[in-house]
Amino acid sequence: MTKEEVEGTPNVVIGKLSIRMHHVEVLFDSSATHSFISARLVETLGLVSTSKHCSLRITLPNGKEVSCKELFIDCPIQI
Helix, strand or coil: CCCCCCCCCCCCEEEEEEECEEEEEEEEEEECCCCCCCHHHHHHHHCCECCCCCCCCCCCCCCCCCECCEEECCCECCC
């Protein structure tokens, strides 16, 4: 989602946090069941997926559906 799309979504707010010492902008969705990370940030952080056999269909707060095919475990964040 973009910042513009978030403005009309009541349960989503924009914030910043640190992941592996990198400051990143995030969307907090109080109704989300999982956390997601962009492919670009995965590359920047040098993360290695735990599993590539995961297949989730995700409905974003704006109603769009996307697929998630990789799983990352034990990626600590600071809020």
